Amino acid sequence: xxxxxxxxxxxLALLADGAVFVWNxxxxxxxxxxxxxxxLEMLSFIPPIFIILGLLDTWVPRExxxxxxxxxxxxxxxxxxxxxxAAAAGPLxxxxxxxxxxxxxxxxxxxxxxxxxxxxxxxVPMFLFETQFLGGLFSVxxxxxxxxxxxxxxxILDRLLSETEKQAIYTKHRQP
Amino acid sequence: xxVLFFYVLAAAGVVWSYAKDRQKTKQxxxxxxxxxxxxxPAFALILLLIGATMAVISPATVNQLLGANSGATGMVVAxxxxxxxxxxGFIAFPLAKAVLDMGAGIMQVAVFISTLMMVGVxxxxxxxxxxxxxxxxLRNGMSLLFSFLVAFVLGxxxx
Numbered sequence: 001x002x003x004x005x006x007x008x009x010x011x012l013a014l015l016a017d018g019a020v021f022v023w024n025x026x027x028x029x030x031x032x033x034x035x036x037x038x039x040l041e042m043l044s045f046i047p048p049i050f051i052i053l054g055l056l057d058t059w060v061p062r063e064x065x066x067x068x069x070x071x072x073x074x075x076x077x078x079x080x081x082x083x084x085x086a087a088a089a090g091p092l093x094x095x096x097x098x099x100x101x102x103x104x105x106x107x108x109x110x111x112x113x114x115x116x117x118x119x120x121x122x123x124v125p126m127f128l129f130e131t132q133f134l135g136g137l138f139s140v141x142x143x144x145x146x147x148x149x150x151x152x153x154x155x156i157l158d159r160l161l162s163e164t165e166k167q168a169i170y171t172k173h174r175q176p
Numbered sequence: 177x178x179v180l181f182f183y184v185l186a187a188a189g190v191v192w193s194y195a196k197d198r199q200k201t202k203q204x205x206x207x208x209x210x211x212x213x214x215x216x217p218a219f220a221l222i223l224l225l226i227g228a229t230m231a232v233i234s235p236a237t238v239n240q241l242l243g244a245n246s247g248a249t250g251m252v253v254a255x256x257x258x259x260x261x262x263x264x265g266f267i268a269f270p271l272a273k274a275v276l277d278m279g280a281g282i283m284q285v286a287v288f289i290s291t292l293m294m295v296g297v298x299x300x301x302x303x304x305x306x307x308x309x310x311x312x313x314l315r316n317g318m319s320l321l322f323s324f325l326v327a328f329v330l331g332x333x334x335x
Contacts, residue, residue, distance in 0.1 A: 035227025054208030
């Protein structure tokens with residue numbers, strides 16, 4: 001029953017998909033195909049990310065993360081957060097659980113936001129792909145702009161959220 | 177191929193961990209499963225929404241909307257599509273090139289790609305769950321505005 005409640009939105013969405021299928025079988029089939037595609041995509045990149053996360057969680061000591069990514073880690077923390085995000089694979093929603101572990105381990109809010117931004121738009125494989133299709137001038141210009149924007153957005157977010165609001169977010173991820 | 181790299185990394189990590197401490201390895205894998213199980217309901221919902229969105233808004237539709245002479249309206253449409261959909265990069269970039277070849281402006285394409293990557297409407301509930309509503313709204317809002325700025329710069333440099 002508890003499981004049923006957890007998955008209520010999923011069940012609702014499935015019912016909606018089913019209704020679409022009855023109303024328009026062609027569109028319903030398309031939805032089924034696309035949904036299967038996105039599930040397969042998730043299943044392909046999710047297992048290693050979560051296994052690496054689990055290992056990091058048990059093996060990496062909190063003090064290490066604090067000294068490298070905590071508040072006061074300065075420009076080196078910023079660079080590390082950027083590289084961590086850019087080295088990632090998979091869509092943005094894969095970044096949230098990683099960010100949760102970073103926060104649990106004491107990374108600063110600014111660095112976590114830089115990481116999220118970097119994961120979203122600076123990923124290396126995507127950059128190579130973009131260069132191939134849209135040309136180096138396009139991809140390099142966009143990369144430089146994006147990097148500037150990510151740091152700026154992270155900085156503003158860091159300023160706009162009060163300490164209490166940040167604490168509330170960090171508490172969510174503090175369970176043992 | 178980048179995915180394969182992560183599998184190799186994960187496998188190497190597990191082997192290394194197992195050699196050092198069996199108990200800690202077990203604990204790690206349990207934590208991995210717990211973290212996954214925690215977000216699975218949100219995950220599954222997002223994937224269902226992506227599936228439906230991609231079926232309704234096909235690449236052909238995107239092509240039509242962002243095609244030649246779409247102008248400023250095209251940019252707003254591009255931002256809307258980019259924000260709502262979650263098209264993987266390996267589809268988005270070839271699509272962007274196709275639209276460009278058909279005569280679309282650099283700015284529409286740039287705003288589409290930038291919002292596609294930085295603004296996530298579908299992932300917003302999950303982002304709220306992991307951070308807070310305020311963080312989610314501010315980050316996505318600023319990213320949306322910023323995408324237009326990027327488009328403007330790209331229009332000047334490349335266009």
